[in-house]
Amino acid sequence: MREYALVFTVAAGVTYLLAVVARVLALRVGALATVRDRDVHAIPIPYLGGVAMLGGLAAALLVAGHLPFLSSSDAPVFDDAQAVLAGGALVCLVGVLDDIYELDALTKFAGQLLAAGVVAYLGVQLQYLPLPNGGALLIDPSQSPLFTVFLVVATVNAVNFVDGLDGLAAGVVGIGSIAFFAYAYLLVVENDQSPVLTAAVLTAALAGACIGFLPHNFYPARMFMGDSGSMLIGLVLAGGALTLTGQLPLLEVTEGLAGADAGLQATLLPVLLPVAILMVPFLDLALAVLRRTRAGRSPFSPDKLHLHHRLLEIGHSHRRAVLLMYATAGLVSFGTVVISLSAGWRTLVGVGALAVFTAVAVWLLPRWQRPAPAGAPSRPSDLPD
Secondary structure, eight states: HHHHHHHHHHHHHHHHHHHHHHHHHHHTTTEOOOOOTTTTSSSSOOEEEEHHHHHHHHHHHHTTTTTTTTGSSEEEEEEEHHHHHHHHHHHHHHHHHHHHOOOOOHHHHHHHHHHHHHHHHOHHHOOOEEEEEEEEEOOOOOTTHHHHHHHHHHHHHHHHHHTSSHHHHHHHHHHHHHHHHHHHHHHHHTTOSOOOHHHHHHHHHHHHHHHHHHHHHHSSOOOOOHHHHOOOOOOHHHHHHHHHHHOOOOHHHSSSSSSSSGHHHHHHEEEEEHHHHHHHHHHHHHHHHEEEEEEOOEEEOOOOOSHHHHHHHTOOOOOHHHHHHHHHHHHHHHHHHHHHOOOOOOHHHHHHHHHHHHHHHHHHHHOOOOOOOOOOOOOGGGGGO
């Protein structure tokens, strides 16, 4: 566990330091988030936060490969991590080009497909699909790359969609990564196996990169991760889930945590936990596609009707809207893991109570908010740096 903590710390520290360099670079090359009708920032903000996060991930994996315990693992652990990082570097490059030149949606989508294809080609693929009866459907090797690409691209776009408020995507994915790390680590410990997994290494590094970037990105943000960052962290999160299905036999997953009664949850989690972590972004993605296609527009066309925009519309401040999204992400991701560990009624009651509390906070807090003084700026970033 101490070596995983070091991986997290290295990723956070390197990302934090590189973000300063990336911000200066973004200003020089003109990679700026201009103010558009659907945006909530009032002044241009530098992009390229994804470059710093990629550097943090790479540094963390480099250090992990030289630590006494983690480096003693089998070769596939770091081979798979390098495959995910290679796909992440490619999608980050696509995002950098988009941050600078504003690529059209189809070109960006093609880049996502290419990056996901690289991950699948290098051997990180979905091995099985969970079934409602607690079993699983083994995927034919010829079809596995297609399922892999679909899962990766869906996760990439879900994270990209949620990146609409300062610190939102980094916080949500950071929280989800910690939950996934806890699940992967506890799964192998309960199976009396070596707690060295690609999924644990990747999610520890990903959580560190997200936390290290937050001081630059939390409201009021001094820089944005841009598509280079949102697509990168989405791909790494999906890659972590895929490596878990490939490195743990199905029987060990179903028998790993809460006994026979929890076999179904344990079977579903390796594939569905990333979906649970990003439940709100996936819901937002589905609603956006439905909304735009019904209006006769492209699913990729932007608008200002995302869930985080609606939180602002009903009266939440920018900072509180982000914190509520954090609370929802933590509730869903950690709640899913806790229920898989202990499926008793007390656990269900506790998670349900937290869900009710979060829902009440979403609807009642705006009514208790005091009106801002006349003439006060609506947000600190309205003022020049």
